Amino acid sequence: MSIDPTLLDDLEWRGLIAHSTDLDALREALTSGSVRFYVGFDPTAPSLHLGNLVQILTARRLQQAGHTPFALVGGATGMIGDPRESGERTLNSAETVQEWVERVRRQIEPFLSFEGENAATMVNNHDWTASMSTIDFLRDIGKHFPVNRMLARDVVRTRLEAGISYTEFSYVLLQSMDFLTLFRDHGxxxxxxxxxxxxxxxxxVELIRRAEGGRAHAFATPLITKSDGTKYGKTEGGALWLDPQMMSPYAFYQFWLNVEDEKVGELLRIFTFLSREEIEDVESRHAEKPFLRLGQKTLAEQVTTLVHGAEETERIQAASAALFGTGDMTTLSVETLAAALGEAGAVRLERGPALPTIVDLLVEAGLAASRGEARRTVTEGGAYVNNQRVSDPEAAPTESDLIGGRWLVVRKGKKSFRGVEIA
Known part of the structure; x- marks a missing residue:
């Protein structure tokens, strides 16, 4: 495979290099031949998240440019966890970590190619850590780490006052040993x-120099933050997980659809594979008419397609159109509709001998404060069930109107709607 000499320029333009050991040396390496590189993921949760996605996509960019990925899932380091400023991690059982290793592997695999000249390799640091004795670890690895340098790490300094265990303090040795092992065994x-x-x-990098006299490179991507400087990574419902069981694809799509205008360009550069020309065109058109939200729509479509696939993205877009009155409700999958309504708001009603009238549905869904207000909404032509206008206040949906046998979408006017689940 040919090497793309513009890779580093593209990474810099996309804002993906926050720190590097030696940018000129890295440029020389990346343009001289296929560089073998690695990026690691600790299974400290059952799914990867938004921050991990930056690394996965960066690995994909390097592979597409002709370089050779080693994706490391930390079956050993995941047993410990990198120290956090907020305090000690809860240690998970070996069985839990092993289960999460497999889940994380499956999430990474679709993003990389495991065939061809620069095929990706998946590795697990448990394979070379589990059999190593404590004495060997201290002599071969610990000997090369001055404690004063370990104490100088920002997160360690932050944690010293409150306390940090030796377990988390020693994490840097384990991750550094991973790099050394991959340097020795795989180049x-x-x-x-x-x-x-x-x-x-x-x-x-320093361990490779001290233990082998070798030269290695490193760079860091920036943390993704909102306009106010706080981290992207959580929503009201929790972390931005990549697993569709932990965060519905609809909710994932909605996150990108709702980012701030001033962050659209940055996120398009980091999270999509659109070209520079395509991104700058979207930015220009978005700036002219920001109310059309072209930037957010492009971002949501591109990233959701990368993570959840084109078919799922199309289903989400169809659900969004249907919920706002421009699509056919009956064509939606129950799963997509339920996820969408869960985000938009839904109420659950017990199934009775007959389904509620439109007036009752408007009140129960919280779209009308009283039956009188609900009646006025109907008579003025502002009430809809499954996008069909209802003109009779006493009218009630039938069993055949229930999407998937249990869902109704009740709408007041153009934009106010709720899901009603008949259980």
Whole structure:
């Protein structure tokens, strides 16, 4: 495979290099031949999240440019977890970590190619860590780490006052040993990760120099933050998970659809594979008519397609159109509709001998404060069930109107709607 000499320029334009050990040396390496690189993922949760997606997509960019990925899932480091400023992690059982290793592997695999000249390789650091004795670890790895440098790490300094266990304090040794092992066994000479990993990344570069006299490279991607400087990574419902069982594809799509205007360009660069010309065109058109939200729509479609596939994205878009009155409700899958209504708001009613009237549905759904208000909404032509206008206040839907046998979408006017689940 030919090497793309513009890779580093593209990474810089996309804002994907926050720190690097030696940018000129890295440029020379990346243009001289296929570089073997690695990026690691600790299974400290049953799913990867938004921050991990930055690393997965960056690995994909490097592979598409002709370089060779080693994706490391940390069956060993996941037993410990990198120290956080907020405090000690809860240690998970070996069985739980092993289960999460497999889940994380399955999430990474679709993004990389495991065939061809620069085929990706999946590795697990448990394979070379589990059989290593404590004495060997201390002599071969610990000997190369001055404690004063370990204490200088930002997260360690932050945690010293409140307390940090030796377990988490020693994490940098384990991650650095991963780089050394991959350097020795596979010729890996580049590691990257998030900027909060910078101390670990440089620890590995230094260990290779001290233990092998070898030269390696590292760079860090920036943390993704909102306009106010706080981290992207959580919604009201929790973290931005990639697993569709932990965060519905509809909710995932809606997250991207609702990012701030001033962040659209940055996120298009980081999270999509659109070209520079395509992104700048979207930015220009978005700036002219921001109320059309072209930037957010492009971002939501591109990223959701990358993570959940084109078919799922089409279903989400169809659900969004239907919920706002421009699509056919009956064509929607129950799963997509339920996820969409769960985000938009839904109420659950017990199934009785007859389904509620439109007046009752408007009140129960919270779209009318009283039956009188609900009646006025109907008589004025502003009440809809499954996008069909209802003109009779006493009218009630039938069993055949229930989508998937249990859902109704009740709408007041153009934009106010709720899901009603008849259980």
């Amino acid at each position: 890996v000479t580049l590691q990257f990760g998030g900027s909060d990993q910078w101390g670990n990344l440089t620890g590995g």
